[in-house]
Amino acid sequence: MNNKIKRFLPQILTLLFVILIFGFLTFNAQINMDNRGIDFGFGFLKQEASFDIQFSLVEYDGLDPYWWAYVAALLNTLLVAALGIIFCTILGVIVGVARLSPNYLIRNAAAWYVEFFRNIPLLLQIFFWYYAALRALPLPQDAEPLLGVSYMTIKGFYIPAMVWGNLNIFLYSLLCAIIGIFVVRIYAKRLQENEGKQLPVFFISIGLITILPFLSFLLGGVTLDFDLPVLKELSATSFTYEGGIGLPPELIALTLALSLYTATFVAECVRAGIQGISKGQKEAAASIGLTPNQILKLVVMPQALRIIIPPTTNQYLNLTKNSSLAAAIAYPDLVLVFAGTALMQTGKAIEIVSITMLTYLTLSLAIAALMNWYNKRIEIKEK
Amino acid sequence: MKRLTSLVAILAVTFTFTAETMAAKKSKTLKNTQKKGFVRCGVSQGLPGFSNADASGNWTGVDVDVCRAVAAAVLGDANKVKFTPLSAKERFTALTSGEIDILSRNTTWTLSRDADIGLTFVGVNFYDGQGFMVRKSSGITSTSQFKDGISACTNLGTTTELNMRDFFNSKGISYTPVTFEKADEVVAAYDAGRCDTYTTDKSGLAAQRIKLSSPDDHVVLPETISKEPLGPVVRQGDAVWEDIVRWSLNTMIEAEEYGITSANADSMKTSDNPAIKRLVGAEGEMGAAFGLDNEWNLRIIKQVGNYGESYKRNIADTGILPDRGPNELWTKGGILYVPPSR
Numbered sequence: 001m002n003n004k005i006k007r008f009l010p011q012i013l014t015l016l017f018v019i020l021i022f023g024f025l026t027f028n029a030q031i032n033m034d035n036r037g038i039d040f041g042f043g044f045l046k047q048e049a050s051f052d053i054q055f056s057l058v059e060y061d062g063l064d065p066y067w068w069a070y071v072a073a074l075l076n077t078l079l080v081a082a083l084g085i086i087f088c089t090i091l092g093v094i095v096g097v098a099r100l101s102p103n104y105l106i107r108n109a110a111a112w113y114v115e116f117f118r119n120i121p122l123l124l125q126i127f128f129w130y131y132a133a134l135r136a137l138p139l140p141q142d143a144e145p146l147l148g149v150s151y152m153t154i155k156g157f158y159i160p161a162m163v164w165g166n167l168n169i170f171l172y173s174l175l176c177a178i179i180g181i182f183v184v185r186i187y188a189k190r191l192q193e194n195e196g197k198q199l200p201v202f203f204i205s206i207g208l209i210t211i212l213p214f215l216s217f218l219l220g221g222v223t224l225d226f227d228l229p230v231l232k233e234l235s236a237t238s239f240t241y242e243g244g245i246g247l248p249p250e251l252i253a254l255t256l257a258l259s260l261y262t263a264t265f266v267a268e269c270v271r272a273g274i275q276g277i278s279k280g281q282k283e284a285a286a287s288i289g290l291t292p293n294q295i296l297k298l299v300v301m302p303q304a305l306r307i308i309i310p311p312t313t314n315q316y317l318n319l320t321k322n323s324s325l326a327a328a329i330a331y332p333d334l335v336l337v338f339a340g341t342a343l344m345q346t347g348k349a350i351e352i353v354s355i356t357m358l359t360y361l362t363l364s365l366a367i368a369a370l371m372n373w374y375n376k377r378i379e380i381k382e383k
Numbered sequence: 384m385k386r387l388t389s390l391v392a393i394l395a396v397t398f399t400f401t402a403e404t405m406a407a408k409k410s411k412t413l414k415n416t417q418k419k420g421f422v423r424c425g426v427s428q429g430l431p432g433f434s435n436a437d438a439s440g441n442w443t444g445v446d447v448d449v450c451r452a453v454a455a456a457v458l459g460d461a462n463k464v465k466f467t468p469l470s471a472k473e474r475f476t477a478l479t480s481g482e483i484d485i486l487s488r489n490t491t492w493t494l495s496r497d498a499d500i501g502l503t504f505v506g507v508n509f510y511d512g513q514g515f516m517v518r519k520s521s522g523i524t525s526t527s528q529f530k531d532g533i534s535a536c537t538n539l540g541t542t543t544e545l546n547m548r549d550f551f552n553s554k555g556i557s558y559t560p561v562t563f564e565k566a567d568e569v570v571a572a573y574d575a576g577r578c579d580t581y582t583t584d585k586s587g588l589a590a591q592r593i594k595l596s597s598p599d600d601h602v603v604l605p606e607t608i609s610k611e612p613l614g615p616v617v618r619q620g621d622a623v624w625e626d627i628v629r630w631s632l633n634t635m636i637e638a639e640e641y642g643i644t645s646a647n648a649d650s651m652k653t654s655d656n657p658a659i660k661r662l663v664g665a666e667g668e669m670g671a672a673f674g675l676d677n678e679w680n681l682r683i684i685k686q687v688g689n690y691g692e693s694y695k696r697n698i699a700d701t702g703i704l705p706d707r708g709p710n711e712l713w714t715k716g717g718i719l720y721v722p723p724s725r
Contacts, residue, residue: 038501053560054559054562154576233530236520236521236522237518240532250561329563336562341539344541347495347502349475
C-alpha cells in the first residue's frame with residue numbers, strides 16, 4: 001500500500017499541477033476576453049474572407065469563406081515544404097556522397113558548401129535570395145528568354161504550361177507501366193531465388209516507363225501542347241507575362257533558401273550513414289564477387305539508410321516548420337495568410353493562432369509517422 | 384471626545400482621498416500609467432509625418448503627438464511616453480493584451496474593428512482615403528488605365544487589402560496582390576519593380592514616396608477608392624481612459640479653432656471668452672471627471688501645441704501633404720469638428 005502511494009503520488013501530483021496550470025491559463029484568458037468584450041468562437045471560419053491571395057493551388061476568391069482561405073494557405077505551405085524536401089534530399093545525397101569522394105576538389109567543394117550554408121541563419125539566407133539575388137533580375141520587358149520559352153524576371157519565373165488532350169489515357173498508361181515494373185521486379189526476385197538467374201530489371205523498368213506513355217501518344221490519341229508565356233504591356237513601362245505558368249519570386253526564393261540550408265544537414269546525415277558501415281562489410285562483399293555497384297546497392301545502402309533516416313526525418317520536420325519564415329518575404333503561406341491577414345481582419349487571435357499551431361503540429365507528426373513507417377520497413381528484420 | 388475627533392479626521396481624510404481618486408480608481412489604466420510614470424503608446428514602424436523616429440530615437444508625427452498630449456495631461460510631461468513600434472499585424476493584439484495603452488498608428492476606424500475585437504476608437508486625427516502610386520514613366524494618369532495582370536504591393540492585415548479587392552473586383556480587373564508585413568518592405572518591393580502599383584492610404588503614399596530612390600519618378604493617382612478615417616484606439620472597458628484620450632485629441636483640435644497656440648496659451652487665461660478660458664484651465668472644473676487637475680488641457684496646448692501646429696510641424700513643413708484638404712477645421716472648409724469642452 002505504502003509502496004503504491006509512493007509510486008503514484010508524484011505522478012498524480014504532476015498531473016494535477018499540469019491541469020491546474022492549463023486551467024488557470026484558460027480561465028485567465030476567458031476572464032480577460034470577457035473584460036475586453038472579445039468573443040471566443042470559430043464561427044468566423046464560415047464568414048466571407050474578402051481578401052485575395054497572391055497565388056494558390058486551388059481556386060480561391062475573396063468571396064470564399066475563411067476556412068477556404070486556410071486550405072489555400074495550407075496548400076501553399078505544403079507546396080513549399082514538399083519542394084524543399086525533394087530538393088534538399090537530392091542535393092543532400094549528392095553532397096553527402098561527394099564529401100567522401102576520393103577526388104580532392106569535389107570533397108573540399110562539398111565540405112565548403114556544407115560549412116558555409118549551415119552556419120548562416122536561415123532567415124538571412126531567405127533575405128539574401130529574395131532581396132539580393134532575385135531582386136537583381138531584369139524587368140519582364142528586359143528578360144532574355146531561357147531555352148527560348150522561359151523568362152526569369154523580377155516579377156517571377158515564367159515557364160510554358162502543358163495543355164493536355166486525353167490526359168486520363170496518358171495517366172492510365174503511366175499507371176500500367178508502374179504496375180508492370182512491380183510485376184517484373186517480383187518475377188525477377190523469384191527467378192533469382194529459384195533459379196539463380198538475374199534479369200536486367202533496371203533497363204526493363206526504364207523501357208516500360210518510357211515506351212508505354214510514348215505509345216499512348218501514338219495510339220491513344222494523347223496530345224500535348226505548350227502554352228507559352230507572352231509579354232503583355234500593362235502601361236508604357238510596366239509589363240508582365242500572360243499564359244504559361246508564373247512562379248512567384250517569393251516561392252523560388254523560399255524554396256532555394258530552404259533546400260540549400262537543409263541540404264547541408266541532410267548531407268551530413270548521409271555522410272554519417274555511409275561512414276557508419278564498417279570497411280569489413282565492403283571487403284566481405286567484394287570477396288564474394290559483387291561488383292562495386294552491387295556492393296553499394298545491396299550491402300552498403302540498405303545498412304546506411306537505417307542510420308540516415310531517423311536524423312533526416314528531423315531535418316524534414318525542421319524544413320516544414322522553417323517554411324513559416326515565408327511571412328518575411330510575402331510568400332502566401334499559412335502564417336502570412338491565415339495567422340496574418342485572416343487574424344488581422346477577424347481579430348480572433350487565440351482561435352487562429354491555436355489552429356495554426358495545431359496545423360503545424362499535425363503536419364510534423366504526419367511527416368514523422370511516415371518516416372517512422374519507412375524506417376520500420378528498412379530496419380534489420382531479426383529472425 | 385478625542386476618539387471622536389480622530390474618527391472624524393480619518394473619515395474626512397478617507398473621503399477626500401476617495402473623491403480625488405474616484406476617476407483614477409475607476410480607471411485601472413490611468414492608475415497604472417501614473418504609477419509607472421509614462422504612457423505606453425503603440426506607433427508605426429516608421430511613417431514620416433505620422434509616427435517616425437529620427438536617428439537619435441526621438442519620435443515625431445501627428446500620431447505621436449496624440450500620445451504626447453495624453454502624457455502631458457496625465458503626467459504633466461509630454462516626453463513621458465514609451466513608444467512601441469508595431470506592424471499592422473501586431474497592433475491590435477498589443478493593445479488588447481495590455482502591452483500598450485494607446486494605439487496611435489494611422490489605424491482606420493471601421494465597424495468590425497470597433498465592435499468585434501475589444502477595441503474602442505476615440506476619434507479621428509486624420510481623414511484619409513486609399514489611393515494608388517505608379518511610376519510617372521508608365522504614362523498612367525488614372526486608375527481607369529489599369530489592365531488585367533497588374534500586380535499591387537501593399538501592407539499585410541490592413542483595410543487596404545480589402546479595399547483593393549473591392550476596387551479591382553468592381554472594375555473587373557484581375558490583379559496579383561503582394562503583401563508584406565513591414566511598410567519598408569512594401570516600398571522596397573515597389574521600388575525594385577516587383578509591383579506595378581503601390582496602394583495604401585494617400586497620406587501613407589505621400590509619406591513613403593520620400594523614401595523611394597527617386598521620389599520625383601513616381602506619382603499618386605488622383606482617385607480615392609475608400610474612406611479611411613484614422614484615429615487613436617484604446618482597449619474596451621476603461622471608459623475614463625477612453626475619455627482622457629478622446630478629450631486630449633479634442634482639446635488639440637478645439638484649441639486651434641479658438642486660436643490658442645503653444646506660444647499664447649498662458650496669456651489666454653485672461654481671455655474674455657469663457658470657452659477659451661475653459662480650454663486653458665482658467666474656468667470650470669474640466670479635469671475632475673478624469674481624475675486630473677484643472678490645467679491638464681493647458682499643459683497639452685503648451686507642450687504639444689494645437690492640431691494645426693502639430694499638422695504644420697509634422698506633415699506640412701516636411702513636404703508630405705502641404706494642403707490640409709479635409710483635415711482643415713470646419714470653419715475653414717474642412718471637416719474637423721469636435722464637440723465643445725464644457
